[in-house]
Amino acid sequence: MACSEQSRVACGIGGFYTALAIESVLPILHSGPGCLFNVAGVLALANGRQSAITYYESSIPSTNFCEEDVIFGGVERLRNLTAKALEYYKTDLVIIVDGCTAEIVGDDIEEVANDFADSETPVIFASLPGFKGNNVWGHSQILNAIVDQYLTKPSKGVQKGLVNIFGVLPYYDPFWLGTLEQLENLLTDIGLTPNIIYGPGKGIEAVNQIPDAEFNLLVGPWVDLDIVEKLKVKFGTPYLHYPCVPVGATEIAAFIRAVSEYAKLDSEKTEAYIKKNEDRYYSYLWRFNRMGGVMFPQKFYVNASASAAVSFTRFLINDVGLIPQKIFISENVPEEHHAQIEKWLREPKYDGIKDYEIVFTDDGGLCDVEIKGLKSTDLELTRACLFGTTWDELTAKNNGFPFVSISAPYGDRAVVNKSYFGYDGGITFFADLYNDCIYKFLGSGSVANIDVQPEAALGADAC
Ligand code: SF4
Structure with a gap:
């Protein structure tokens, strides 16, 4: 389930973003009017200012499920909306999805999808109520719907x-x-x-x-x-x-x-x-010039999705030589995957690494509590690096920890085509971490901003 405090995952209906990521695949929402914008904050707006591949969020058809539908059911309105969407939208595949209220009153979206079985454009369905899981679960529901309901013909040959x-x-x-x-x-x-x-x-x-x-x-x-x-x-x-x-x-x-x-x-x-x-x-x-620069704090915390935690922990150990202090995986990973993820996190080894804790949780605030509780003697260098979401950026700022955002919500700034993948990604990450060390340890670097704070930069008696 999604947690309303410092959300790091959206609720299940956030799975419709997987449909949006596939060009010309149109989700139709059978949910309350606020559902879309609830998930858009975590998955798109505050997550690198992302938006649509084909259909902007504001143009996605929705029944805007209301009180009347709770009493009488909203299936008829969904059927009409789907018919109109097929008439007015240029699309290759329609996926009807529902949220909590439609699911609770028992509206049958499968029945509505089946009503369009003869449509030229295929119509399939996926149930995504937030009370059943988070957006990662919702993503799985969408892909399963595509494999089960759309990919019905055998392979044409490998x-x-x-x-x-x-x-x-x-x-x-x-x-x-x-x-x-x-x-x-x-x-x-x-x-x-x-x-x-x-x-x-x-x-x-x-x-x-x-x-x-x-x-x-x-x-x-x-x-x-x-x-x-x-x-x-x-x-x-x-x-x-x-x-x-x-x-x-x-x-x-x-x-x-x-x-x-x-x-x-x-x-x-x-x-x-x-x-x-x-x-x-x-x-x-x-060729990176270390003269007059700063050193990375040797230890690090991660508070991120399992995917980001495994990728960056392995990189930081293997290529940067940092030592994990504690890894928080805050996306509610199903228990059957914990042992394997832990094994992959512990695979890279060298002498400096002692045993460190890996915490699977759906409480993204645990990392902040842990860091707030540190005494200066808890860390050999008093400071560590922190890698996580925009929420963790605040924790890092409050403690003077260098920080790089690696997980949702990334922050209210554009990601565009940025990636830390592969060779170039490693170099970019190294530079991003180093630049934040400079910022945190030396201020804004070697250039004083004399326009913003002239008295601070030049002194009260200057000139
Ligand atoms: S938890 Fe339910 S009602 Fe709330 S946004 Fe998600 S689908 Fe909508």
Whole structure:
């Protein structure tokens, strides 16, 4: 369930953002008028100022479920709305979704979807009431609906090298678009044909190709595991499960080797690709000027989704040499995945790392409570880094901790195509962390803003 204090997940109806991420797929909401904007805050507006691929939120059809519908039911209005949407919207697939009130009064959205079984544009349904789960659960409901109700024909035949990509959760992962773009480029470079359903220029054609893939590639600790398992049963498609979106040189090299080996690609070409990109990666880090700069605090906290926690913890240990202090995973991960996620978090090792705690919770405020309770002697360097959401930015600011936003809600600033994926992503993250260290430890850097605070910058008696 979503938590109303410092929300880090939206409620189940937030799953409609997965439909919005697929070009020309139109969700129709059978829910209260406020539901859409409740989830838009966490998943879009305050999460990197994201918006639509095809349909802006303000143009999504909604029955705006009200008191009258609670008494008499809203099925008839939903049926009329769906008919009008099919008439006026240019769309490839309609997904009817409902929220809590429609679900509680027992409105049957399956029946309404079935009424349009002969429509030229397919109409399917997914129940997304917030009382059943959060937006991650809602995302799974949408993908399951597409696989169960839309992908009903058998594969036309396996296409060699075609790979479906799963595990990156659109909108909720603030970097999803940039990450998928870079992942697509990488897989193409090493000789595969990635099939990604989200983002501009993909859409229903990509969805239609799902059954024909040679294999499914799941990048992430647990989201979409149910989908690749279902596709294995339904179409016989095997899958490779890689634990995280790779960030930095160590992880991306391991990722490329794992994919290359699984797809039986030319290992010499794979190694040449890694060598070329590693040389470039380390040359950027080498030319980074440390003179008169600052050092990173050695320890770090994470308060984020499981996907972000695994990606960045592994990167920070492997490539930056920092030591995890405590990892909070605040998206209510189902218990059956905890042991595997913990194993992946503890895989990278070196001597400085002692045992550290991993906390699975739906209470995003625990990290703040933990840090507030620290005595200066609790941390060897008194300061640590913190990586999390825009809420954690406040905790970091109050304690002088360097901070980088890695998880929803990212903050009220544009992400656009930013990503920490791979080689370039590792360099960008390193720079973002360093810049916040400079800001937190040295003020705004070497330039004083004399326009804003002349008396502070020049002294009261100056001039
Ligand atoms: S919890 Fe229910 S009523 Fe509230 S926004 Fe989510 S779907 Fe709507």
